Amino acid sequence: MYQRKIPIDYSCGLNVAMEVVGSKWKFCLLDEISKGTKRPKDLVKVVNGITKRVLQNQLKELEFHGLLGKTVYTEIPLRVEYFLTESGESLMPLIIAIDKWGLAFAPQLKKILENQIPETEEL
């Protein structure tokens, strides 16, 4: 886990929140786990684009920060399940709202970003 050089401003809630969930995958992971996908081998399948290594890193950080807990079942083959802690749960309403906002905003973003590229010249 990377040791920050630039410290966190604990007095700013937005800063604190960004520190623990402001990364490419964490919201998605919390969301999927809350929806019932708890095992790494399944998460890597449902979360589109994530790799195994990155998944493990993110899960470890979420666990370290206290948003996820982990249960190890000594079965064969090994089974591990992650679950939301109380802190993690308390974030879910926000995640759902953000997801909703993002979906509504997607077309606008798409349009903006795509107008960058072509400039279809009509002859």
Next chain:
Amino acid sequence: MYQRKIPIDYSCGLNVAMEVVGSKWKFCLLDEISKGTKRPKDLVKVVNGITKRVLQNQLKELEFHGLLGKTVYTEIPLRVEYFLTESGESLMPLIIAIDKWGLAFAPQLKKILENQIPETEEL
């Protein structure tokens, strides 16, 4: 503005949202602007730790993505004011909720991160 090499997944709202506001300063900036600090020279003062250059970049991106608008008053010295667009406004309830969550979570995070360092050996 950086040209992504890894594309955005528009079908995931969380992904989309992270793309436009998932950075160190954007939430804070939107928050401050909504609270009435609209000019760059003031924002650089209220947003603790941001530099002028970074501020300008973030404002430009927020404007580009359509969360902020900008009014230029041809006064001397030049006055520029940023304001929330409709999209920007629609994000405010979330930002407020996230800020609140972050403030509540701050003590927990602080404790976790500080237990890393000392290991005060009691002789």
Next chain:
DNA sequence: GGTGATGGTGATTAATTTATCACTATAGGA
């Protein structure tokens, strides 16, 4: 002994975001 499934790590590089520093421009006024 070899193979498969699952969870996990180490070392390294690539991608991306932030920070630094030095500039430009405008117009007012000393």
Next chain:
DNA sequence: TCCTATAGTGATAAATTAATCACCATCACC
């Protein structure tokens, strides 16, 4: 002319996050 305030940019470096790839371990089963 020089200095001030404001807004803004260009080039570059540093910090941070994410991706790649190759590994290890366990136990069942063949």
